[in-house]
Amino acid sequence: MAMLGFSLCVMGAIxxxxxxxxxxxxxxxxxxxxxxxxxxxxxIDSSTRTQHNDVKYRLEVHYRYQYRGESYLSSxxxxxxxxxxxxxxxxxxxxxxxxxSSVTCYVNPDKPLMAILIKxxxxxxxxxxxxxxxxxxxxxxxxxxxxKN
Numbered sequence: 001m002a003m004l005g006f007s008l009c010v011m012g013a014i015x016x017x018x019x020x021x022x023x024x025x026x027x028x029x030x031x032x033x034x035x036x037x038x039x040x041x042x043x044i045d046s047s048t049r050t051q052h053n054d055v056k057y058r059l060e061v062h063y064r065y066q067y068r069g070e071s072y073l074s075s076x077x078x079x080x081x082x083x084x085x086x087x088x089x090x091x092x093x094x095x096x097x098x099x100x101s102s103v104t105c106y107v108n109p110d111k112p113l114m115a116i117l118i119k120x121x122x123x124x125x126x127x128x129x130x131x132x133x134x135x136x137x138x139x140x141x142x143x144x145x146x147x148k149n
Contacts, residue, residue, distance in 0.1 A: 001145050008138030015131025022124035025079065029119050032106040037065035037074075037115070042097045044090050048083075057090040058083040061097045065105050067112045074105065074115040 041062035048056045059082040062075045077093070084090050097103060097117070108114040 002142055005138040005141030005145070008134045008141065010138075012131040012134030012136075012138060015134065016128055019124040019128045019131065022120075023122055023128075026120035026122045026124070029079075029106060029108075029116070032108050032116075032119075033067070034104055035065045035067055035107050035115070037063040037103050037105040037117075039063045039097050039099055039101045039103060040073075041075075042094055042099050044087065044094060046087075050085060054085050055087075056083055056085060057087045059090050059093050059097075061094075061117065063097075063103060063105060063115075063117070065107065065115060067107050067109075070112070072107075072112055072115065074113070076114070076116045078116055078118045079120055 039061060041060060043060045045058045045060050046055050048058065050056045059077055060075065061077050062073060064071060064073050066072070077097075082090070082093060103117055105115045105117050106119055
């Protein structure tokens with residue numbers, strides 16, 4: 001029973017760490033600067049495969065923006081590439097970025113070459129309670145076992 005409690009604590013700690021790091025990564029973009037951008041390429045790449053040999057569709061959007069008087073080119077929609085096995089999901093995102101359209105991008109002021117179109121969500125912080133409960137229950141199991149003896 002103590003091993004089960006310990007396992008719950010470890011799984012909860014790993015989950016909390018993962019969610020906290022996700023939140024921290026999303027929070028980094030809070031100080032990024034909004035800049036207008038112009039979409040110059042908007043395509044769907046289907047040349048890669050998943051580990052199960054399914055077609056992996058990836059949104060390719062290239063846009064030009066200016067920051068501190070210099071022109072830059074970026075191809076990041078999100079921090080991580082936007083991809084799916086479902087082409088409909090990617091087409092839905094592609095409709096938001098037609099060629100020639102004006103969009104808002106978020107530029108990292110410390111590294112102006114780094115820009116994204118969609119800021120990451122901070123929802124990981126709202127979900128951290130679940131793995132924290134695993135830690136609590138695991139700890140309660142361990143304490144309960146040793147307090148009875």
